Amino acid sequence: MSTSAATEFAGAWTVGRSVRRTALLVLFGLLAVVLNTGIGYATASTRAIPIVTGILLCLAFATGVHLLHRATWLALLSLLPALFVLVGSVQLAPDLALEQRGLRQQVTIVNAEVNGKRHTFTLHGTTGPLDEPLVYQGSAPGYRVGDTLTVLTDPDGRIALRDADRVDSAGKVTGLLLGTLGWTAIALLAGVRGHVRRRTGRHAGLIL
Structure with missing residues (x-):
């Protein structure tokens, strides 16, 4: 089938549209990391709030990958770097606070x-x-x-006592960076594969 014929499939995207939506997903991932880390700072005395918001943001990113890619496996794969994002964004603030004023x-x-x-x-x-x-x-x-x-x-009494050997803000930052890079790579791959799937009319199969 020629390229011109392939583009006639219903739901096919232009290259520009695919690039824009891929860029939006990458941007969403970056904003999700920054937002949940900020929530972690604002609610450093309790981890419940950033855990809940972090899980919701991670699931939203996975949903975006699924919609962009039109297949499931990349969305499931995005949950692996999501763990780094979740742990890093939730634990960075209390670890950093204990290191600075503990x-x-x-x-x-x-x-x-x-x-x-x-x-x-x-x-x-x-x-x-x-x-x-x-x-x-x-x-x-x-x-x-x-x-x-x-x-x-914590002299302010806001953060629970911790074993000093298990307080590592640098490790949490590294985890955040790894999670962000993983999400970015998955979003880019989803954009490329999703564009090809739409141009070739592959809309029914959601696994590969």
């Missing part, structure tokens, strides 16, 4: 309580017991009674 002190774990996957560790510092415990959500915290570690506490 009080560092050495403590010893003197008691541990487990409620489901919530592990609560009572801490004792050099000047006495700490009012705030170390909380870990998961099945393998890696802490035991008697362990000595360094923690960071």
